[in-house]
Amino acid sequence: MKRGREIAAANRAARGRRTETAGDGSLEGEVIAAYGRHYRVRVAGADWHCLTRGKKSEAACGDRVRVTPQGAIDDVPQGVVEEVRERRNLVYRSDQFRQKLLAANVDRIVIVVAAEPTFSDDLLSRALVAAESIDVPALIVFNKVELASAPVARERLASYARIGAEIVEVSLKADPQTALARLLPLLAGPAAGEAPADADSSDADSSGAEPSAVGVAARSADTSPPSPAPTNLVLGQSGMGKSTLVNLLIPGAAAATQEISERLDSGKHTTTFAQLHEAVLPDGQALRIVDSPGFQEFGLAHLTAEQIQDAFPEFRAHLGGCRFYNCRHLEEPGCAVLGALAGGDITPRRHALYRQLLSDAGLL
Numbered sequence: 605m606k607r608g609r610e611i612a613a614a615n616r617a618a619r620g621r622r623t624e625t626a627g628d629g630s631l632e633g634e635v636i637a638a639y640g641r642h643y644r645v646r647v648a649g650a651d652w653h654c655l656t657r658g659k660k661s662e663a664a665c666g667d668r669v670r671v672t673p674q675g676a677i678d679d680v681p682q683g684v685v686e687e688v689r690e691r692r693n694l695v696y697r698s699d700q701f702r703q704k705l706l707a708a709n710v711d712r713i714v715i716v717v718a719a720e721p722t723f724s725d726d727l728l729s730r731a732l733v734a735a736e737s738i739d740v741p742a743l744i745v746f747n748k749v750e751l752a753s754a755p756v757a758r759e760r761l762a763s764y765a766r767i768g769a770e771i772v773e774v775s776l777k778a779d780p781q782t783a784l785a786r787l788l789p790l791l792a793g794p795a796a797g798e799a800p801a802d803a804d805s806s807d808a809d810s811s812g813a814e815p816s817a818v819g820v821a822a823r824s825a826d827t828s829p830p831s832p833a834p835t836n837l838v839l840g841q842s843g844m845g846k847s848t849l850v851n852l853l854i855p856g857a858a859a860a861t862q863e864i865s866e867r868l869d870s871g872k873h874t875t876t877f878a879q880l881h882e883a884v885l886p887d888g889q890a891l892r893i894v895d896s897p898g899f900q901e902f903g904l905a906h907l908t909a910e911q912i913q914d915a916f917p918e919f920r921a922h923l924g925g926c927r928f929y930n931c932r933h934l935e936e937p938g939c940a941v942l943g944a945l946a947g948g949d950i951t952p953r954r955h956a957l958y959r960q961l962l963s964d965a966g967l968l
């Protein structure tokens with residue numbers, strides 16, 4: 605989050621690059637659906653079906669890619685992904701054996717939890733760590749708050765608010781209008797071609813007190829090309845209401861997903877599907893949502909020790925206070941983080957997660 609300003613600037617620069625034709629006949633586009641090695645790439649307003657050259661699937665939803673045309677099948681342009689452009693960030697899950705790319709070039713990670721079924725602290729915490737590790741703001745959408753079980757879940761979420769997480773309460777099914785009124789100002793932004801609406805706000809940092817300052821038309825008024833809306837990656841365990849959220853925000857999203865999975869997957873079931881949905885709102889703002897599969901585990905084996913440590917906001921105030929400059933905050937004498945753990949400022953659950961993430965990454 606501390607690099608929000610730089611990211612916003614990089615963001616503007618990256619988005620200045622519109623679709624271009626290179627000398628070799630290749631074109632630039634954006635991956636709007638990733639399904640194993642199959643991709644749907646939006647090139648100059650048309651949706652192409654593309655494959656990568658290698659066996660590995662290395663592009664993610666939201667990536668800018670260079671593609672070469674390969675004719676058309678059933679009027680759908682076909683292409684090959686030749687190159688993935690440099691990305692601002694990449695969200696992925698990993699264990700020791702493989703990686704699952706979720707999305708690239710995201711501006712916010714939206715994590716859906718609910719009053720019931722019971723959400724997993726481990727998964728929520730890992731999603732927050734994933735966001736922190738790439739300096740992208742996270743938003744927790746707390747759904748089904750009309751249920752009698754909501755106070756228990758609210759109490760559990762309070763510990764996340766204490767470490768700085770932003771939480772929005774909604775009833776996506778029971779009260780969709782209020783949910784939209786709360787979420788759209790946080791998630792929408794200027795449509796492509798629209799001038800920035802707010803001259804004062806300058807970045808997509810979520811650390812400000814005003815929720816309305818988060819990425820919503822909050823681009824500085826400079827001379828660079830106007831930015832399209834921020835890209836929101838939606839994550840959630842099964843049953844929390846992720847599909848309900850995506851369909852409320854983008855009417856027709858379910859049908860689009862169905863259509864793409866039928867075309868790209870030809871009946872095979874894969875779980876690596878992610879899709880970018882876009883909509884223009886009545887007020888002219890635009891909304892970009894990446895829908896990803898529900899998950900039951902969130903491996904972060906790719907993180908470095910430094911990324912893991914930095915992803916715990918409640919450690920920060922203590923990091924300078926350890927006796928050893930290279931303290932790992934595990935059992936070292938004179939460790940300020942362990943002191944804060946003993947004193948109750950850091951919870952045992954969070955410190956256990958810290959240790960587990962180091963272990964998962966092979967760093968213990």
Ligand SMILES: Nc1nc2c(ncn2[C@@H]2O[C@H](COP(=O)(O)OP(=O)(O)OP(=O)(O)O)[C@@H](O)[C@H]2O)c(=O)[nH]1
Pocket residue numbers: 747748749751774775776777778779840841842843844845846847848849897898
């Ligand atoms: N009571 C209540 N139920 C809701 C609300 N929002 C969604 N649901 C229900 O919660 C269930 C799960 O919602 P989905 O949107 O399918 O959840 P999901 O997270 O996409 O789950 P998967 O499809 O399994 O990945 C459905 O039966 C919804 O009708 C709400 O505001 N209140």
Ligand SMILES: [Zn+2]
Pocket residue numbers: 926927931932933934936938939940941942
């Ligand atoms: Zn320490």
